[in-house]
Amino acid sequence: MKEKRNSLLEIQKPPAEKLYAEELDRLKKRDETKPKPFGWNLSPRAVIDFVLGDTNFGISPKFVGERNFIECCIVALATNRGLMLIGEPGTAKSYLSELLAAAISGDSSLTIQGSAGTTEDQIRYSWNYALMLSEGPSEKSLVPAPIYEGMKFGKIVRFEELSRCPVEVQDTLLSILSDRVLHIPELNGEENVLFAKQGFNIIVTSNTRDRGTNEMSSALKRRFNFETVAPISDISEEQALVEREMERLLKQANVPAKLPEDLTQVLVTCFHELRNSKTISGKALEPLSSTLSTAEAVSVGFSAVLHAYYYDEGKVNAGHIVSNMLGSGVKDSVEDLKKMRHYFDQVAAYRSERRLVRVLSVAKTFGSEFLMIEILYKMNFHIKF
Template sequence: MSPIEVTAPVEEVQRPPAEVRYADELARLKARDDAARPPGWALSVQAARRFVIGDDRLGVTRKFVGDPSLIDRALITLATSRGLMLVGDPGTAKSLLSELLAAAVSGDSTLTIQGGAATTEDAIRYSWNYALLVADGPSTRSLVPAPLLRGMAEGRTVRFEEITRCPLEVQDCLLSPLSDRVLAIPELTGPEAMVFARDGFNIIATANTRDRGVNDMSSALKRRFNFETVFPIADFDTELSLVADEAGKLLQRSGVTAEPRRDVLEVLVTTFRELRGGETARGDSMERLSAVMSTAEAVSVAHAVGLRGWFLRGEPGNAEDVVACLAGTAAKDSPEDLAKLRRYLSQPVDWRPGRQWQALRQARHLLPG
């Protein structure tokens, strides 16, 4: 089975990889792509850029909302011998961007390592089929390649999600592949003991700024990456449109036929932006929540609001559903956040347009505690 094949029809898979979801767009871009390509790339830099930021003439949708110059710098980095490190607050679409870049560059975004406290070098480089190892000894037959080995041998982009959640000694197993472009397998002998990276290989790593101090990267490893910061969406209308589009897609996949209400989404997005920034829309200072109030979290809450309204009452979600779903978001990191949210919802809303704000304030009794 090839890396992009799925075992069930695409419509039955909860989240197909980017190269499957946008296969038609990638095919159109490749058919029209006559620009020079870096060695080993599936698309040129220009075509890869259009895949991420969109091209109306070719019917290519915009998939990442952010500074286009960030995409340019990221693609040029991937064409060099340095890895790409995407850093930023949680929920700023770092993982989505890494997936899109890998799909555009390699046609495969599935060579992914998920960083965590339990991640070992075996999950990054390679491991062994112990039954075959005992029977035959070390050989390529008993070798089980992990994403890094596969990416180097096949000339593909490897994604390393949340790298700073891994112990420092685990992170540093990337030093030789990134600097010398080679991976040693000391258990084997002869030419098979060294895997040399083919054209097209590189690494995209992500780290959120709240976790970077958990296991900070060594200076040696930092020097082998170019760092790019992914910032939250600054414009309200842009964030609102993104939340509406993504929540609508999720609701459709969940069997909800009702479109989310625009006025409810406006209240939801405004609430997230104010609790994230510590300032109301008219400039009043307020308490910030320690919980992550990101755009991605807003999409998740908007999805839950629509599900709650549809499956409980057969209608789109309302302001009461927003309050009920916000409780789980606000209470994740600190019990104090729930008190801050309650104080926020208790503020006068006479100056805010729309009756949904009044309904939001009246629904504060739904918060636990």
């Protein structure tokens, strides 16, 4: 067991089926008498326990979302329609698809990354042309792609960012989703048709607020059940998730440090308010052109702790948060920097006590809106959100 854990530490991002192998084994043993669709490793009840967690059975929560939403996603995969997860960037669509594939098929590796350069060969199959020329077309010279593997072995296939693919490439899924069959005209006899085995289905993700995307055809849309992945609305749940994910990343990086709870609260609250374009008290804020996701909050917190660990003897302060937050907040537009300045000037400063107003004014005079937060922290003043 110890050797297995050490081997996982050597992998930058272990797949869910390896990272949570013990939990999946326990759920499978508990699940032997439960009804489940053909080709599934776990029953729908066990799948939702794996995703949302079951503290009574020692299963950790992995995704924050409404139970009814997760149930609809699982039921969609038990039908003859694919599952389309849509939502803003950073809402953990890919992570949810990975968890579902790991629980249902025990394998989340059959993944297609959509882009403008994605071809049909990368989706269905291609050929070893040297072998094909010497021996002719056969299963031996066929190089399977994720769709071929998923259909042959009855597994879930993940298609990330389908809307980034050209429309003609997207439409290669039409016959596969309709007839559950893949035609291979290069082969003869029974080998030229591959029928999908029980358990096969497709999970597609697509961003609703992104550039460089292509509209899907109506015919393709009709073959999917659409489910919208919403950002986390409960700030306490978001903070718990950020703390949990940072702990996992720091453990994997072998860094014996953590982000203080008060700074985690500041980080999550800033992201939450800027993402929703309003403060917790209801005051409207100018919306940013980019989305500040929970995943980016985790990344900023993780980077801040690493920064402090390697350069400042592990003492994390607000300066580390701010310096790493700039990269997340300002991506597509310089105007976002002005909006963030307004947020820190009007919201963070407003929450401070009057005895610090003069200090904050000095910081503002020197042109560093982010220095204000650093001053507040160094004076052991906790911003009250």
